[in-house]
Amino acid sequence: MKKLLAVCLICFATSAAAQLSIEIAGAGAQRIPIAIAPFAGEGALPQGMSAIVRADLERSGLFRALEVPVINPPLTEASNVNYAEWRARLADALVMGSVAARPDGRFEVRFKLFDVVKSADLLGVAYTAGAGESRLVAHRIADFVYEKLTGERGVFSTRIAYVVKRGPKFELQIADADGAGEQTLLVSFEPIISPAWSPDGKKLAYVSFQQKKPIVYIQDIALGKQSVVANFKGSNSAPAWAPDGARLAVSLSRDGGSQIFLVNADGSGVRRLAQSSGIDTEPVFSPDGQTIYFTSDRGGSPQIYRMPAGGGEAQRVTFEGSYNVSPRISPDGKVLAFITRNSGKFQVASMDLATKQVQVLTDSDKDESPSFAPNGRMILLATVNAGRGVLFAVSSDGRIKQRLPYAGGDVREPAWGPFVK
């Protein structure tokens, strides 16, 4: 019994640590103070509503949620706003809302956002959803608030994909951007790596070793159907979608050595993009589809290069250090994120493609697989913490770091999905 208790305590300790998952570095971290009143009637939803909205906004590092006292009767989106009172509580913004059960078993969630400083009603939205969709509604509300107050699109309702290793099993999962609500797409006793979202967010390309060698597959998320994109003699790896969603760049060894090819999403029309005597892999398209960035050791050490997406001469992009790999381009096309090795540590760095200025963004030592949020503000990455793979997100200026909640198992290979309509 004592033993059992000890195990439970460890579990609690872990989940408590997972709560403290955000770290904001540097002085002058100006966060918008926001009051999110508990939504009237939200107790009817198992996970509530306001707590998820608050956690989303706080996790972005741009908001500070204020304690809201218990108010009776509970505030709703229709309540009168006493701006002077909220100003006295030092709130710059206020969210009020309500949850009502409908006769058909679904819920109606309404909310409104107020600019307390300007005494202005910033409007709101009403959503009708099933109880199982309450997290999505909360993320949508957080997106609305985020966009109104920062001028930039929120990513709380987007999803992430990643691979969890549990003992001998590998699981390809997707989850909400906050790491909750995970769903498993594929379970295998052989490794799965390199998940990549189709631009419409409906499919994932990935590499599975289920046939004892790397083969590139696409899986339709809703249908769960797996289809082969590239299964040639040798290794088939590193899928990257073209922005048109019709083609992928992959690394194939079928002609000897790892080289970059283009292939249609249905596996047809394979053609080689470049010829080099070294390794060429990890292709990724620029958002305009015109350029492919990739890793190559043609110069003697692995470095990032770029070439026209139709093939052609490659230019070297990274020069500092002897190991720069895993290129990813920001959604605006201006920043290159990559993994760089500094005295044995593998860390996420960013390069301003105009000035070529490089900044190391993390202080961890086993970072892998960077992935930009679709609004470009955060970069999701895998790293190792206390011997186990975990997911982190770091802001593109390196100032905000957040650890995604403990998912159980060894988590790796994250990929941030696109905006969803």
Add this chain to the structure above:
Amino acid sequence: MRSIWIALFCAGLAACSGAPTTEQEPAGVEDRKPTAKPENVTTNPVQGKDLTGSKMSPDQMLKTGVLAQRSIFYDLDQYDIKDQYKALVEAHARYLRDNPKAKMLIQGNTDERGSREYNVALGQRRSDGVKKMLLLLGAKEDQVESVSLGEEKPRMEGHDEQAWSQNRRCDILYQGEY
């Protein structure tokens, strides 16, 4: 290492759980497994004269001698086949030459450091190197496939050179073994 513990654990369980004995074991007989290695002795293989003249089947050959050796290890960032493994590759090339229907898969592996995808490419370079040598020694292209498992299938879990040196390797498998 872990598998040893699991094995010991299982052995322990088996020992503890021992089915209720209805019969007493015969006394005075040593229970020795045929595979148990005698200690403090040296054994010399003596090739028996095969009077009937029947040859070892190809399958049997793969389980004996140099053909039973299936792993080639590498130094850090290296993919050249070290001299100590050349005899091994030569023997497998000879086998492929003598058995034109035999098919082989070479899986290249790396240690855990660095990008997973880049490691797939590095492991591929190792397995391509073995394939190239096999073809030079007379194996046929359609008999050999070289692939990479990157850092994904470590033989030894661990985060030190001892584990890494075990994981930088190529494994040779014949059809039916994968």
